[in-house]
Amino acid sequence: MTTDKHTLVIGGTGKTGRRIVTRLRALGHHVRPASRTTPTPFDWENPATWDTALHGAHAIYLTPHPYNLNPAPQITNLLSRTTARVVLLSARDVPDDFGAEKAVKATTDDWTILRPTWFNQNFSEDYFKDSITAGNLTLPAGHGLQPFIDADDIADVAVTALTTDGHTGRTYDLSGPELLTFADAVTHISTATARPITYTPVPAADYLTTLTAAGINHDYATLITGLLHRIAEGGDAYLSDGVQHVLGRPARTFADYVATTWPQKTP
Numbered sequence: 001m002t003t004d005k006h007t008l009v010i011g012g013t014g015k016t017g018r019r020i021v022t023r024l025r026a027l028g029h030h031v032r033p034a035s036r037t038t039p040t041p042f043d044w045e046n047p048a049t050w051d052t053a054l055h056g057a058h059a060i061y062l063t064p065h066p067y068n069l070n071p072a073p074q075i076t077n078l079l080s081r082t083t084a085r086v087v088l089l090s091a092r093d094v095p096d097d098f099g100a101e102k103a104v105k106a107t108t109d110d111w112t113i114l115r116p117t118w119f120n121q122n123f124s125e126d127y128f129k130d131s132i133t134a135g136n137l138t139l140p141a142g143h144g145l146q147p148f149i150d151a152d153d154i155a156d157v158a159v160t161a162l163t164t165d166g167h168t169g170r171t172y173d174l175s176g177p178e179l180l181t182f183a184d185a186v187t188h189i190s191t192a193t194a195r196p197i198t199y200t201p202v203p204a205a206d207y208l209t210t211l212t213a214a215g216i217n218h219d220y221a222t223l224i225t226g227l228l229h230r231i232a233e234g235g236d237a238y239l240s241d242g243v244q245h246v247l248g249r250p251a252r253t254f255a256d257y258v259a260t261t262w263p264q265k266t267p
């Protein structure tokens, strides 16, 4: 086992985590990605895996268990084993991200909290990818506005907080630079790729029924449905300036994300 001081990236295979690993390595830092599938295994559900991952860590990027709606006890247990600086991936429009923020603040003074909105990369790497590929995205988000943020911007902010001073005790709300509907986002991708892709808004109750019929845990399905319905009601229709504040540059636009992520139509 290496004893070099390293940065532990919990969720190091995830949308933000793997970008942070790449950036830290490019800067010459020792990095240990950690998840169920990394060379150093880390499983939130198996505390016996935690100490090996924590050994020698002077800073931690902490992605909470993505499907645990009560992650606070796990976070409290983990952080009681370390004195490392912590940068927590929380979320902007979930109150205290189910107690994760409170748990971090209660166990260390050396914390920074990142609260991003919905990621651009959900369209290409996660939740919405299969629907976009199939040509229709159906969600209970209505025509509400949402400032999608790029995972590359979150990673840049996280690396800054992990490697430079002045971010302890700070909470950064992070959004993209513009308000878009899901229809706008889908149109961007459809236009760039010259493929017909539609967006269909549906009532929240219908969406919840679809998710639970697909076998998704009812509590988790209720959470996701509620967050999307909140967009329909206008609850996410505001910008946050965390990217500009921390990085001194504007956040990346959705059009820029599409241009660099999706295969473009040939002229």
Ligand SMILES: NC(=O)c1ccc[n+]([C@@H]2O[C@H](COP(=O)([O-])OP(=O)(O)OC[C@H]3O[C@@H](n4cnc5c(N)ncnc54)[C@H](OP(=O)(O)O)[C@@H]3O)[C@@H](O)[C@H]2O)c1
Pocket (backbone or CB within 6 Å): 010, 011, 012, 013, 014, 015, 016, 017, 034, 035, 036, 037, 038, 042, 043, 044, 045, 063, 064, 065, 066, 089, 090, 091, 092, 116, 117, 118, 119, 122, 126
């Ligand atoms: N996606 C968004 O739009 C969004 C917006 C705001 C906030 N967030 C927050 O971001 C966090 C990450 O969510 P995400 O959906 O974007 O996922 P993600 O970070 O792309 O992927 C989840 C990560 O967790 C790891 N993981 C899953 N189960 C695990 C377990 N039992 N033990 C250890 N690691 C485990 C996965 O790796 P392995 O599969 O290799 O274990 C992966 O690295 C969540 O807390 C969410 O609230 C997400």
